Structure formats: structure tokens, C-alpha cells
Amino acid sequence: MTSVKTAPSAIEISGLSKWYGTMQVLHDIDLTVAQGERLVICGPSGSGKSTLIRTINALEGFEQGVIKVAGIALTRDQAVVEDVRRRVGMVFQQFNLFPHLTVLENCALPLRLVRSLSAAEARDRAMHYLSKVHIPEQALKYPAQLSGGQQQRVAIARAVAMQPEVMLFDEPTSALDPEMVKEVLDVMVGLAEEGMTMAVVTHEMGFARQVADRVIFMDGGRIVEQGPPTTFFTAPKNERTQAFLQQVLH
Amino acid sequence: MHFRDNIDYPPMLTRPAVFFPLLTAIFVSLWWFGAGNSAIGRLVLGLVPMAEGNPLNLATAAFVTALVGFNIFVVMRLALRQQVWLVWGELAALILLFFYSFDLSFAFIQRKIGFLITQGLVTTLYISAVSIVIATVLALMGAVAKLSSNGIAQGIAHFYTSLFRGLPLLMQIYMIYLGLPQLGYVVDAVPTGIAALSLCYGAYMTEIFRAGIESIPKGQWEAARALGMRPISVMTRIILPQSMRVIIPPTGNQFISMLKDSSLVSVVGVWELMYLARTQGQTEFRHIEMMVTASLIYWLMSIVLELLQKRIETHFNKAATR
Ligand SMILES: Nc1ncnc2c1ncn2[C@@H]1O[C@H](COP(=O)(O)OP(=O)(O)O)[C@@H](O)[C@H]1O
Numbered sequence: 272m273t274s275v276k277t278a279p280s281a282i283e284i285s286g287l288s289k290w291y292g293t294m295q296v297l298h299d300i301d302l303t304v305a306q307g308e309r310l311v312i313c314g315p316s317g318s319g320k321s322t323l324i325r326t327i328n329a330l331e332g333f334e335q336g337v338i339k340v341a342g343i344a345l346t347r348d349q350a351v352v353e354d355v356r357r358r359v360g361m362v363f364q365q366f367n368l369f370p371h372l373t374v375l376e377n378c379a380l381p382l383r384l385v386r387s388l389s390a391a392e393a394r395d396r397a398m399h400y401l402s403k404v405h406i407p408e409q410a411l412k413y414p415a416q417l418s419g420g421q422q423q424r425v426a427i428a429r430a431v432a433m434q435p436e437v438m439l440f441d442e443p444t445s446a447l448d449p450e451m452v453k454e455v456l457d458v459m460v461g462l463a464e465e466g467m468t469m470a471v472v473t474h475e476m477g478f479a480r481q482v483a484d485r486v487i488f489m490d491g492g493r494i495v496e497q498g499p500p501t502t503f504f505t506a507p508k509n510e511r512t513q514a515f516l517q518q519v520l521h
Numbered sequence: 522m523h524f525r526d527n528i529d530y531p532p533m534l535t536r537p538a539v540f541f542p543l544l545t546a547i548f549v550s551l552w553w554f555g556a557g558n559s560a561i562g563r564l565v566l567g568l569v570p571m572a573e574g575n576p577l578n579l580a581t582a583a584f585v586t587a588l589v590g591f592n593i594f595v596v597m598r599l600a601l602r603q604q605v606w607l608v609w610g611e612l613a614a615l616i617l618l619f620f621y622s623f624d625l626s627f628a629f630i631q632r633k634i635g636f637l638i639t640q641g642l643v644t645t646l647y648i649s650a651v652s653i654v655i656a657t658v659l660a661l662m663g664a665v666a667k668l669s670s671n672g673i674a675q676g677i678a679h680f681y682t683s684l685f686r687g688l689p690l691l692m693q694i695y696m697i698y699l700g701l702p703q704l705g706y707v708v709d710a711v712p713t714g715i716a717a718l719s720l721c722y723g724a725y726m727t728e729i730f731r732a733g734i735e736s737i738p739k740g741q742w743e744a745a746r747a748l749g750m751r752p753i754s755v756m757t758r759i760i761l762p763q764s765m766r767v768i769i770p771p772t773g774n775q776f777i778s779m780l781k782d783s784s785l786v787s788v789v790g791v792w793e794l795m796y797l798a799r800t801q802g803q804t805e806f807r808h809i810e811m812m813v814t815a816s817l818i819y820w821l822m823s824i825v826l827e828l829l830q831k832r833i834e835t836h837f838n839k840a841a842t843r
């Protein structure tokens with residue numbers, strides 16, 4: 272063993288194209304996310320942001336290109352897909368908590384089924400992560416009894432408790448009342464500070480400024496512009512980026 | 522209660538504009554159809570001796586009308602729950618009264634009811650219970666097959682539901698009992714009944730299960746799959762428990778319906794409740810006695826199933842209430 276091995280990038284996407292029927296929604300995307308990097312993806316509605324991050328854990332398929340997660344090339348093979356999904360956590364706009372399970376069960380059941388933890392281990396770990404999102408006292412309630420912000424924090428705890436290598440967020444605060452956005456963003460900031468690799472689709476530009484290493488602007492299924500937040504927000508080159516930023520920053 | 526609005530509707534029945542026309546209509550129609558000629562008429566005649574014919578008709582009509590009017594006033598003063606139960610009980614009493622008016626021989630019923638229960642009811646329950654279990658398994662497999670991406674499974678499931686929902690149950694029983702022996706398989710009567718009921722109800726319930734599974738939003742699958750859960754776990758731990766809310770009410774319906782459709786098995790000579798009800802009365806020409814008794818037994822069993830369904834529904838609703 273003489274060669275120096277560098278750790279693979281968390282996500283490596285090259286030449287990714289995807290069609291819905293005859294409509295092409297992703298055009299030849301190249302994107303690499305380094306370990307520990309915090310990526311924010313923004314862009315107008317319908318630009319392909321959700322589609323892009325959902326291809327990373329195979330919730331969407333793709334026709335052309337290569338996606339590697341932690342060095343593993345994504346195929347349609349069950350073992351590969353399930354391996355990748357164990358390394359990638361996801362948080363959805365609509366929370367998607369399991370309404371028939373308590374908050375604690377929401378977090379503990381996947382740990383038992385996927386990570387093969389014992390009931391006691393799963394409960395302990397679930398409680399640990401519920402404390403980290405500041406709602407251990409809601410553990411025995413059902414999702415419908417919580418506010419939107421609390422539900423989204425449970426969803427984050429559920430995903431992070433699986434101890435993934437990468438976290439994907441698809442507009443995690445878009446379905447929330449304004450006063451609840453901050454509590455969810457705070458949890459995400461905390462996660463970033465711990466060094467979690469994150470790809471976040473969001474229009475919360477304050478969050479992008481504070482946390483992101485890099486901001487990507489998508490339009491029409493293409494990455495139109497990218498850069499560190501300082502240059503991205505102060506000197507956007509592309510006129511579509513400028514128009515978009517004007518709208519979201521008022 | 523599912524949705525209770527914040528409007529107090531004025532009670533309909535006690536409004537004079539409704540109450541008096543209603544009672545008048547009842548009175549006139551009872552009089553018109555000769556109410557005195559009934560069991561109630563004889564009761565009235567026993568209370569107040571009078572001439573039969575028109576005076577008795579009038580008196581009976583007045584008696585019943587007064588009873589109805591008084592009843593409405595009493596019921597309207599109760600709380601909702603009590604109203605429901607009282608009205609239910611009164612209607613049940615009316616039905617029993619209707620049976621009673623057949624002038625039944627209770628001695629005969631008493632003599633036969635033991636056999637009706639130990640042989641008939643037990644067989645009916647046995648056939649229904651086994652069929653319910655098999656039908657549920659078939660329905661689950663059918664629904665999963667219909668929703669799978671496996672063309673062969675889908676084809677089989679679509680054909681299965683089409684055929685067994687498309688043929689009269691009675692025909693299926695004959696087909697199995699008389700048709701299969703043509704292929705060299707002789708099937709006994711009880712297995713025939715169980716097979717026909719299971720296949721037929723499994724086909725109906727396949728559609729119920731399919732609709733129930735489909736009623737769960739896609740996001741539930743996505744979240745579970747994104748967490749790395751296996752498809753079988755997603756189905757058993759996430760999707761089916763939630764579908765139960767949608768599946769149970771129509772499934773309860775199917776079970777109640779199956780309980781009574783098991784009577785069709787009597788055509789191949791199974792000694793279940795219906796068969797005994799038809800045959801036990803023959804020797805002494807007491808058909809009505811046996812029919813009424815069997816009817817009440819069927820009804821009682823259905824009520825038990827109804828209550829069971831209610832309990833299970835409450836269980837699966839607990840997380841959804843807020
Ligand atoms: N299941 C689907 N079938 C067909 N078209 C779709 C589907 N999902 C998304 N699209 C289309 O793909 C494009 C990108 O969608 P999406 O990735 O959801 O955009 P964004 O998340 O940026 O708003 C849109 O034009 C949308 O209409």
C-alpha cells in the first residue's frame with residue numbers, strides 16, 4: 272500500500288440527464304460535493320431542484336450520467352440502492368412522518384429495521400437525537416399533535432438518528448408558518464456545525480449566507496451559476512440569477 | 522362524531538307544522554287500512570270492549586297515533602346517545618312483535634333450538650371463520666399483486682377478481698361441487714363452501730385492500746424507502762397499519778355479508794343454520810318457527826361482528842384523532 276488514498280467525495284455527479292417522457296428536466300449536470308461541504312441549491316419553481324436531489328438517493332431514476340455516493344456508483348440494483356440510502360438521509364417539505372406511530376417510534380422503528388438495533392438501543396438513540404432537536408418531551412405524542420416546526424424537527428431527528436454520511440433537505444421550511452422557520456433552521460445550523468455533509472434546497476437566503484460553503488442556482492434543469500455565498504449574493508454574473516435573487520431578497 | 526357544526530337546528534319533529542300533519546297522516550292511513558284488524562286491534566279490543574269494524578279501526582288508529590305522538594315527545598327530550606339507543610330498541614321491539622304476531626309455537630322452538638345452535642350455528646361459524654381468514658389472505662395477495670410491477674402477478678390478480686366477482690356465488694358453489702369431480706377431484710360439501718366463499722369474498726376484498734393501500738400518500742413510501750427500509754417492512758409496518766382505517770369499515774361489511782351468504786352452502790347439503798332452518802320445520806309443518814329463530818341467530822351474530830368492527834376501528838383511529 273504505497274499509493275495515498277484520498278477519501279472519495281460525498282457526492283459525485285457527472286453528465287446527469289433525466290427526462291419525464293419527452294420533457295428533459297435535468298440537462299447534463301456535473302456536481303461534486305466534498306465531505307463536510309454544505310451546499311445550498313436555489314432556483315425558481317420547476318427548475319429541477321427536487322428532481323436533482325431525489326436522484327441522489329434513487330427516489331428518482333435517471334437516463335444518462337453517473338452518480339456516486341461515497342464512491343459507490345448508483346445503479347438500479349437493490350443492494351446498491353439500499354446501501355446508498357443507508358448513507359443518505361433525507362428531509363422532505365411535507366415532513367412525511369408516519370402518523371400511526373408516536374414521535375419516538377418514528378425515530379426508533381427505522382433504527383430497529385434498518386440498523387438492526389435492539390428495542391432498548393433504538394429507543395435510547397432515538398431519545399438522544401430527539402433531545403438534539405429539542406423535543407424529547409414530545410416523544411410519546413403522535414405527529415398530528417405537534418406543530419409543523421416540531422414535526423419537521425422530528426423528521427430531521429429521524430433521518431439523522433440513522434447516522435448518515437450525507438443529509439439531503441428538499442425545501443424543509445417551505446410548508447411551515449413563518450414563526451416556525453427559525454426553530455427548524457437552527458437545528459440545521461447545529462447539524463452543519465457538527466460537520467455533517469449537507470445538500471439543502473431552500474429559498475432561505477439568510478441560512479445560505481450563514482452556513483453554505485457554496486450556493487448553486489438552477490434554472491431549466493441546468494446549473495446556471497455557482498459560487499461561495501459572498502460572491503454569489505454580492506456579484507451574481509448571470510442575469511437570471513440576478514432576477515431570482517431580487518425576488519427572494521425583496 | 523365526525524364533524525359537529527355550531528348551529529342549533531330547530532328540532533324538526535316537534536314543530537307544529539310538521540308534528541300535526543305527521544300524526545294526522547299516520548292516523549288517517551291506519552284508519553284507512555283497517556288497523557283494527559291487526560294484533561294491535563285485538564289488544565285494543567281487549568282493553569275497551571266495542572263493536573268491531575269502523576269503531577275499532579278508529580280506536581286502534583287513535584291509540585297508535587297517540588302512542589307515536591307521546592313517543593316523539595319523550596324521545597325529543599333525551600340526550601343524543603339515549604335517543605339513538607331508545608329508537609333502536611323500539612324498532613327492534615317492533616320487529617320482535619312482528620315475529621310474535623305469527624302465533625309461534627315456542628315449545629317447538631325450544632325443542633329444536635339446541636340442535637340449531639350446536640349443529641347449524643357451529644357449522645355456519647366454522648365455515649365463515651375459516652373463509653374469512655382465507656379470503657383476507659387472498660385479498661392481501663391480490664392487492665399486492667395488482668400494485669406490483671410484475672406482469673404475471675398483475676395478470677393473475679386481474680383475472681381472479683374479474684372471474685370471481687363476475688360469477689354468482691351460487692354458481693361458484695355448483696362449479697366446485699359438481700364441476701371439479703369431472704376432473705377427477707371430488708370435493709366434500711364443507712370444503713366446497715369454504716372454497717367458494719373464500720374465493721368470492723377474497724376477490725371483493727382484493728379491491729378493498731388495493732384501494733386502502735393506494736389511499737396512503739406517496740410520501741409515506743418515499744420517507745420509509747429513503748430511510749433504507751425494505752419494501753416488505755414498508756408494507757407491513759408503515760402502509761398497511763395506516764390503510765386499516767380505510768380497509769376496516771368495508772371489510773366489516775364483507776364479513777357480515779359473508780356470514781349470511783354462507784347460507785348458500787346449504788344447496789350442497791351442508792348442515793349449517795339455513796339448511797337446518799329449512800329442514801327441521803318440515804316434519805311438523807312449523808317452517809315459520811325455524812325461519813324466525815334462524816333469522817334472529819343470524820342477526821345476533823351480525824351484531825357481534827358490528828361491535829367487533831367498531832372496536833377495531835376505534836383502535837386504528839386513535840393516532841388520527843386530534
Ligand atoms: N412525476 C413527474 N412527472 C412529470 N413531470 C414532473 C414530475 N415531477 C416533476 N416534473 C417536472 O419536472 C420539472 C422539475 O420539477 P422539480 O424538480 O419538482 O422542480 P423544483 O423542485 O425545482 O420546483 C418541472 O417542470 C416539473 O413539472
Ligand SMILES: [Mg+2]
Pocket residue numbers: 320321322442
Ligand atoms: Mg421542489
